[in-house]
Amino acid sequence: MTTPRRDLLAYTLPELVDLLAMYTQPAFRAKQIYRQLYVNLVDDIQQMTDLPLALRSELAQHHAIGSLTYVRTVSADNQMTHKALFQLPTGEQIESVLMLYPDRATVCVSTQAGCAMGCTFCATGRLGLLRNLESHHIVEQVVWARRTLRSLQPSTAHTAPTQADASGDDWWGNDGGHPDALPQHLGNVVFMGMGEPFANYDRWWKAVECLHDPNGINIGARGLTVSTVGLVPGIKKLADAPYPINLAISLHAPNDALRSSMMPVNDRWNVDELLATTRAYITKTNRRVSFEYVLLQGQNDTPELAAELADKLQGMLCHVNLIPWNPVPGMPLGRSERQRVVAFQRVLQDAHVACTVRVERGMSIAAACGQLAGSVITGP
Numbered sequence: 001m002t003t004p005r006r007d008l009l010a011y012t013l014p015e016l017v018d019l020l021a022m023y024t025q026p027a028f029r030a031k032q033i034y035r036q037l038y039v040n041l042v043d044d045i046q047q048m049t050d051l052p053l054a055l056r057s058e059l060a061q062h063h064a065i066g067s068l069t070y071v072r073t074v075s076a077d078n079q080m081t082h083k084a085l086f087q088l089p090t091g092e093q094i095e096s097v098l099m100l101y102p103d104r105a106t107v108c109v110s111t112q113a114g115c116a117m118g119c120t121f122c123a124t125g126r127l128g129l130l131r132n133l134e135s136h137h138i139v140e141q142v143v144w145a146r147r148t149l150r151s152l153q154p155s156t157a158h159t160a161p162t163q164a165d166a167s168g169d170d171w172w173g174n175d176g177g178h179p180d181a182l183p184q185h186l187g188n189v190v191f192m193g194m195g196e197p198f199a200n201y202d203r204w205w206k207a208v209e210c211l212h213d214p215n216g217i218n219i220g221a222r223g224l225t226v227s228t229v230g231l232v233p234g235i236k237k238l239a240d241a242p243y244p245i246n247l248a249i250s251l252h253a254p255n256d257a258l259r260s261s262m263m264p265v266n267d268r269w270n271v272d273e274l275l276a277t278t279r280a281y282i283t284k285t286n287r288r289v290s291f292e293y294v295l296l297q298g299q300n301d302t303p304e305l306a307a308e309l310a311d312k313l314q315g316m317l318c319h320v321n322l323i324p325w326n327p328v329p330g331m332p333l334g335r336s337e338r339q340r341v342v343a344f345q346r347v348l349q350d351a352h353v354a355c356t357v358r359v360e361r362g363m364s365i366a367a368a369c370g371q372l373a374g375s376v377i378t379g380p
């Protein structure tokens, strides 16, 4: 029986240095490999022509590049949104979404196949947890995004990314775009696809380290955003993390009765505990936190609930993203009408709570928030 070849995307740079030491190779070879993997985006070890032929052959005996099987991509928004479906070696499927704007590119990646959190409005939640992704499965989704972005450029010439490409607080954006105005580099990665990143913390964080490494993909910390359903231990752990990446918390309701009816996780960590942990996180890191609030018609979108939310968030260094719910086939829920969204936003703004409405990308291809896994379930 042959041993499966290990994915080179599974190595952090220090791990690669250790691997090369086993081949009695100097440490600088690790940086060469990182550059080939993440800047030149090679998909075959033999394409690493700056490595000695013998080393390439030795590496290729036990290693490969990538392990996801690409199933299909669908595009929308005038070719500015691309959703890819991948299959893991163990058969489960995951999705990633690349969103292009004139001044930046953002990829939304999955951290688990399926999800155990069971949020009632989310397509992924219907799958249950199928498996945790390994760090290299997460990294490979970003490599796919970089390759896609490169393939869309009028010229195939490419250069190393700079962390200045990261767009900071405006990490999702609300503007449209045109294919003639393509960003050069992928500056933002949001961990908001399928799964709960903090339920797969160590593998997810290893992927973060790889993506952040200046010798590789080089995404600045401000270009990395993790979204959690509110796993308190994960928020506490992130407060001690070495890079100041952005934190987004899915809140969706200001009180326990409503939140528990939408998000079973609230029975474990309720609104007060979640917000107290968030305040402690902000105090410790001095970083602004985003709250995601999916608006469901007649459920959590009344002015009274907006006032309750504003009250709970008073004085907090935060920002609220209002997200009119994106329809998922078979879910008997409604997307809030525009005037209800505007009224909700006005209450928050009048109470001096920073707040924007996210205009979704990819709704027509089930690539918007909460829709991922729709195609896994229902097919194209």
Ligand code: SF4
Pocket: 115, 116, 117, 118, 119, 122, 123, 124, 125, 126, 193, 194, 195, 196, 229, 370
């Ligand atoms: S919203 Fe996020 S945490 Fe909730 S079920 Fe969906 S993927 Fe899981």
